[in-house]
Amino acid sequence: MAAQGLSALPYIYRRAIRDGADDQLYNEVERAVWQELSRDVGVIVRAFGMPLGDAHEVAGAFAAATKVLFGPEWRYEIRNSAPDEADLMVQRCALADRARGMGEDPLAACNVCHAFANAAISDLNPDYAPEYRSGICAGDSTCSIIIKPVGRR
Numbered sequence: 001m002a003a004q005g006l007s008a009l010p011y012i013y014r015r016a017i018r019d020g021a022d023d024q025l026y027n028e029v030e031r032a033v034w035q036e037l038s039r040d041v042g043v044i045v046r047a048f049g050m051p052l053g054d055a056h057e058v059a060g061a062f063a064a065a066t067k068v069l070f071g072p073e074w075r076y077e078i079r080n081s082a083p084d085e086a087d088l089m090v091q092r093c094a095l096a097d098r099a100r101g102m103g104e105d106p107l108a109a110c111n112v113c114h115a116f117a118n119a120a121i122s123d124l125n126p127d128y129a130p131e132y133r134s135g136i137c138a139g140d141s142t143c144s145i146i147i148k149p150v151g152r153r
Contacts, residue, residue: 019054031115038120041065045124052125059147062121070094077106081146090143093136121147 046063050123056078063076073094080086095109117130132146 016092020090027111030111034115035119038116039123040069041120045067055084055086055128055147055149056080058121058125058128059088059145060141061124062117062147063088066120073097082148085146085148087132088143088145088147090145092135092145096136099137106137106139110135113137113143117145 041062042065045052045061050061050064052061059078063078067074067076071094073092075090075092077089077091079087079089093109093113095113096106099106099109113135114132121128122132127150128147129150131146131148133146134140135143137143
C-alpha cells in the first residue's frame with residue numbers, strides 16, 4: 001500500500017494544485033520534491049551495503065532500491081550496453097501505471113521520473129549519470145535508461 005501511495009503522489013498533488021500554479025513553477029516544485037524523495041534510494045542502497053563502483057552496480061542498486069519504494073509494479077532488467085555502461089530496461093513503470101489508473105496522462109510521470117532518477121543516480125555515484133533513450137510514459141513499450149560515466153554522451 002505504501003508503494004501504491006508513493007506512485008500516486010504526483011497525481012494527487014497535481015490535482016490539488018496544478019490548476020492554480022504556473023506550469024513552469026509547478027514543474028520546478030515537482031522536480032524539487034522528487035529530488036528530495038530520491039535520497040531514500042541512497043539510504044536503502046547504503047543500508048544493504050550494495051556496491052556502486054561501476055555502471056552495472058549503480059544501475060542494479062538504483063533499480064533494486066526503486067523497486068523497494070515503488071513495489072512489484074516496477075519491473076526491470078539490466079543489460080550491458082558498452083564498456084562501463086549499463087542499460088536499465090524498465091518493462092513496467094509504477095508511475096505510468098498509476099497515472100493511467102487515475103485517469104492522468106502518463107507523460108506527467110516523465111518530469112517526476114527524471115528528477116528522481118537523475119538525483120538518485122548522482123547521489124549513488126557522482127561519476128555516473130542517466131541518459132534516457134525511450135520511455136513508457138511517452139508511449140514506448142519499455143524505458144531504456146543508459147547509466148554511463150558523466151561527460152560521455
